[in-house]
Amino acid sequence: MHHLDPELRSCIDACTACHQTCLATAMGHCLELGGEHVAREHFTLMITCAEICQTAATFMLIGSPRHKRICAECAEICAECAADCERLGDMDECVTACRDCAESCRKMAA
Template sequence: MLLNHEQYQSSFDKAMACAVECEHCAEACTGQPDMVKCARMCLDTAESCRTLATFMVRGSYFIAPLAKACAEICDTCAQECEKHDMEHCQKCARSCREAAGMYRQIVDTAMAAS
């Protein structure tokens, strides 16, 4: 279902904010042997959020299925980051939870419209 990209502005902003927090967390975790999983998960999550944001800009037909996958990815990343007490991990987890909620709203809206 093709939707006008302006409908996604707040979602785009949330996706990019999540990508930034994930990149920051990954960078802060890099070089710490016990944080490799967190860093890698954050990098993958950042990439998925950026990809979804790009799809939103284009008004892609594939926004809803990608949003569903990104919600799961963000939830998984949040679970990993919540295991760690560092502030950057906690900020990343919060951003991932917020993004996942927004992505689920996109899916629900797309399903209702079809």
């Protein structure tokens, strides 16, 4: 891979990790538990989070000048997802990945 600014590389890594964690948690943990974990609002938020993280990483990797706007939106969605996963409980890995990504994307969007 071509040389990337360390802060950009770090944000791409955080977005990629969050994408993988949200998707795996939604499709594994949440589907297995059912109930509130598969309520439309929560489950849709988790998939939305995974998708915006993947999109943000892609925008940064291709060098799109719009990556800052995508990262700003990603930070908001990740923060919302972290809060909702924390509210439901027993989703610490997802909460951490979302918070890390939100923080990294906030910096990238600034």
